[in-house]
Amino acid sequence: MERRISHQVSGYRTQDGAGVSLVRVLGNRTVKEYDPILLLDSFDSTNPDDYTAGFPMHPHRGIETISYVYRGFMTHKDSLGNEDTIGDGEVQWMTAGSGILHEEKLPAAKRMLGVQLWLNMPAKDKMAPPAYHSIKNAEIEEFALENGKLRLLAGEYAGRKGHMGKYLSLDYYDIHLNPGASTIIDTAAENSVMLFTLLGDAYIGDEFVKEKTAVKLTAGDQVKIMATDIPAQVLFVSSQMLAEPIAWGGPIVMNTKEELNKAFDDLKQGTFIQNGISYG
Numbered sequence: 001m002e003r004r005i006s007h008q009v010s011g012y013r014t015q016d017g018a019g020v021s022l023v024r025v026l027g028n029r030t031v032k033e034y035d036p037i038l039l040l041d042s043f044d045s046t047n048p049d050d051y052t053a054g055f056p057m058h059p060h061r062g063i064e065t066i067s068y069v070y071r072g073f074m075t076h077k078d079s080l081g082n083e084d085t086i087g088d089g090e091v092q093w094m095t096a097g098s099g100i101l102h103e104e105k106l107p108a109a110k111r112m113l114g115v116q117l118w119l120n121m122p123a124k125d126k127m128a129p130p131a132y133h134s135i136k137n138a139e140i141e142e143f144a145l146e147n148g149k150l151r152l153l154a155g156e157y158a159g160r161k162g163h164m165g166k167y168l169s170l171d172y173y174d175i176h177l178n179p180g181a182s183t184i185i186d187t188a189a190e191n192s193v194m195l196f197t198l199l200g201d202a203y204i205g206d207e208f209v210k211e212k213t214a215v216k217l218t219a220g221d222q223v224k225i226m227a228t229d230i231p232a233q234v235l236f237v238s239s240q241m242l243a244e245p246i247a248w249g250g251p252i253v254m255n256t257k258e259e260l261n262k263a264f265d266d267l268k269q270g271t272f273i274q275n276g277i278s279y280g
Contacts, residue, residue, distance in 0.1 A: 003193060003220035004205040007033045010213045011042065017055035020106065021045065025196065025214045028248050033216050034194055035241045036168060038063060038253060039118035042198075042212055043072075048108035055104040059272055060096035061263050062126040062253045064119040064167070067092045067104070068153060068174070068235070070198070072112035078102035079273050082132040091135035091153050091172075093163065097121070099263070099272045100130035115196065115235065123244050123255045125167040127274075135163045147181030148227075150174070155238070173236040175225060177202070182226035185236060192241040193217045195225070200232035 011025035026040035034040075045051055057077075067074055073087030078094070079101040086092050087109075094102060106112060121128070135153065141160055143150045152162040155171030162172075171191075177183060182203075187193050195204055196214045203226040204215055217223055225234055246253060247260040254260045266272040 001220040001222075002205060003187060003217035003223040005207050005209070005215045006218045007216040008209065008213055010210065011040075016041070017104070018053035020053055020055065021050040023212060025212070031246055031248070034214070035192060035243065036120040036239050037117055037194060037237060038120050038246075038248070039116070040196060040214055041116045042196075043115065044111075044113050044212070046111050048112075051106045051112050052108055054106050057101050057103040058251055059099060059101050059267060060094075060251045061099045061272070062121055063096050064121060064165070065094045065096065065116060066119055066154075066170070066172070067114065067116040068172075069114040070174070070233075072109035072114065073107050075105040075107065076102060076132065076134075077105075078132055080130060080132060084132070084134050086134050086136070089137050089140065089151070091140075091163075093133045093135060093154070093165075095121075095128065095131040095166070097126070097128040097130045098274045099266070101273065113198070115198065117237065118253070119165070119168060119170060119239065120242055120246070120253060121167050122242060126254060126259075128167060133163065139163065145175070145177070145181075145183050148175065148177040148183060150176075168239055168242075171236070171238040175234045175236055177225065177227040177232045177234070179227055179229050179231055182224060184222050184224050186222050187220065187238055189219065189221045190240070191238045193223065193236070193238045195223070195237070196235040198233045198235055200230050201228045202226060202232040202234055203228070204234075
């Protein structure tokens, strides 16, 4: 059965971090429809003043942040001691789990283009140890499509595996289509599937979707994507719906108000970072 669009949202312009200009497409108003994707921020600028302020050191707990930088660069540094730069088609996957502090610097480039997703963690895993992993271009397999290509950023495609999420599986594809080209992507029938038109308008299930728009799909085992008269770049995200309660406060997402309050108490008391790492 072919999937169709059940919900779509284009988001709004805002600033975050130390003054980074971005479009917040998904957030606390869309958690039910797009479960388990909590947040989707879109970055697209040729003006370094829009983003070089970056995101100074800040906490996370209960989620995984997944950043795809198609153009430009992002340097990550965290309380685990990791420091790493990704760019021009690479991914950073950070598991906040029980708690992590990190910063993201965005150096000037010809263009900053990409997205950051927040993937919710199951209640049973929210206090798992934090971790960081970068997915470099050498690890990202590309598949030829008729008049296009598919980059396997994470998960599985056509029997091949990329980086696999430890707590919640995620199939994450970057699909490029030439003008007028179309493709059909098979989907796990039980999964929650969303698409995001990163560049160019597209037809999804025969419905027109403007650039920089997220769409949630109905149930089914495949989706048809077609470019207009210009190229299209569409991000495909598939995972399992959690249908668990959400208590969200800034950079922390837990399941109950009590857990959320505990997280902020830990921040105040200097006990937020666990697993043998502390801060003052």
